[in-house]
Amino acid sequence: MIKQYVSYALGAFGHDAFYATLNTYFAIFVTSALFVGKGSAAEAGIVTSMVVIIRLIEIAFDPMIGGMVDNTNTKMGKFKPWLLAGAIVSSAGLILMFSSLFGLADSNSSMYFMLFGIVFVIMDIFYSFKDISFWSMLPALSVDTKVRNKFGTVGRFGSTLGSQGVIIVVTPLVIYFSQQFSGTHGSTQTRAGWLGFATVIGLVSLLGALATFFGTKETTSLIRENTERTRFRDVFKVIGENDQLMWLGFSYLLFALSYVVTNSLLIYYFRYVIGNAAAYSVIGIVTAILGILSVPLFPIIVSKITRKGVYIGGICMMLVGYILFNLAGSSAIMMYIADAIFFFPYPMIFLAALMTITDSVEYGQWKNGTRNESVTLSVRPLIDKLAGAFSTGIVVLAAVHAGMTGNAKPSDITAHGMFVFHSFIFYMPMILLIVAALIYQFKVTLSEKKHAEIVKELESKLETEKVEEEAEEKAESATED
Known part of the structure; x- marks a missing residue:
């Protein structure tokens, strides 16, 4: 069980390091490194407005994403496929967001805005799959409230370290990568520095997801087996x-x-x-x-x-x-x-x-x-x-x-x-x-x-129903014989 607690905490660590980077430091990157000089305020305003609008629209789809996860049935369980896919795609998306998108931010701002919108939508959707599948694993890890409290606690502990850890490492990492890739000196911060920082956070998020993927196990019980496919109109x-x-x-x-x-x-x-x-x-x-x-x-x-x-x-x-x-x-x-x-x-x-x-x-x-x-x-x-x-x-x-x-x-x-x-x-x-x-x-x-x-x-009810079903099946078999 300790292995599962640690694995879940590591997943939360990477998950909230990603969240803090996306919600706090992307805006700083846009205003301080991506768009500089004449017209930079307007261009930065367009990007940040796109982020707010897309996120507000995407909120309505979260329950439907939850429905898709609930309807998943694989050998790996219902959560892990989405956790892994969400981690891979969202990490790649974060790295692209902290770039000039192949120089388009400088050469063709209109194309940059269009491509950025596509990248952000895909990143945000897969991040939501990862977010929902990670936290909705809690009821699948145990039906016991005390055990759930422990998983929730280690998860929150990991997420606290992840979000606060970003505050500590962001400036040193950006300066370090700026010096390595741009040849700067002192505390100068460049696009390459921010890209290096985002790459590190993307990898941390992915590695955390892999720890949860391989280190946790969904429990099986009559209660969890008592499920039906959720239609989107019923979500x-x-x-x-x-x-x-x-x-x-x-x-x-x-x-x-x-x-x-x-x-x-x-x-x-x-x-x-x-x-x-x-x-x-x-x-x-x-x-x-x-x-x-x-x-x-x-x-x-x-x-x-x-x-x-x-x-x-x-x-x-x-x-x-x-x-x-x-x-x-x-x-x-x-x-x-x-x-x-x-x-x-x-x-x-x-x-x-x-x-x-x-x-x-x-x-x-x-x-x-x-x-x-x-x-x-x-x-x-x-x-x-x-x-x-x-x-x-x-x-x-x-x-x-x-x-x-x-x-x-x-x-x-x-x-x-x-x-x-x-x-x-x-x-x-x-x-x-x-x-x-x-x-x-x-x-x-x-x-x-x-x-x-x-x-x-629930356990008593489902156990009774299971016994009754088995008795009916035996009766039918005896009649056929």
Whole structure:
């Protein structure tokens, strides 16, 4: 079992290193290395707009991708073929994205935009296959909640190291490859440097997927065998009829949106409120350390106070962080303390939500008579993408209406602008968090105890049906004889 835990953690490490590179550093590559000089802002704007639009459209296809994974039946299982194919194609796509696409970015921008759109669509689709198949393996690795908690914990631990590890290596790798391939000196960063960095991350993502491919094993049981092919027209029906999945999804969307908006606007706070943009880098160090400490505590804490206690208690702790944010003023030290309290419970709340979504597979099977692993687990990445897309618009809206754009200085921000900014970064997210906690408290009833009862009932029911079927088959054989 240890081998499986390690293999799954390595897969999560590569997966989130890829995610962080795509969602954080591609925009920096486009604006700092790919397009420079006259007209570069417009060209960079076209590329980033294409990325946002394509991702918003692609969100609607995630449940259907989950349906395709659920309908897969091979000797390797239902998840591993998509995990491997998704890793190979998405890694190749990432490398192409961090290039000039054979010089077209310089020689023919129109052709570059068209080819980039094709590359990004293919990359994003196969990334979604990899994302959904990787995380929807959780209910297939075990039906026991405690074992699932362990897989979820090691997965989140690996993903935390992967995403935070990219923050640490990105600059050294880009500078190193710039020196090796472009002959630069000092801290100069070139396209070749970024391409080398993307190649390393692509390989890490692929190797992580291979570790999970060869190192994990799907369990077989009567519960998992009780499946039917999911028709595409029934995909959204499967999700809609699972009331626990819907309520949890709504609560998690509000939670994720509040966190992402605040986290994205913190750099504006350091630049325009504190007046020290460089001090923001300490936030990355704080969250990296706390993430590594927080994730391993999840199994211990959840065994004492249950998932509901982790989810709601964690949100209460984040609200304390928000109160300290509001009291911080222009103190960077107070912001670090507030952010530490705000961030510490985040990975555990994520795991509590993930485990509840995972257990809703058996809940849906118990309630509706069919088992849909990947369709159910596709809800989590869909929500994260939705929160990310919404937050992008909210961040731009906040910056524009607060006057925090262009060459504006802290002294240029009016009292009204500061109130608007605080409303977006603190007040609105606090309200969303409170609503998220209330929904989970009063609408999400799928506890660990309830899930164990459902599993026991399903096993008993399916065992009885199997015995009855065998008896009927023997009776028919005797009649024929």
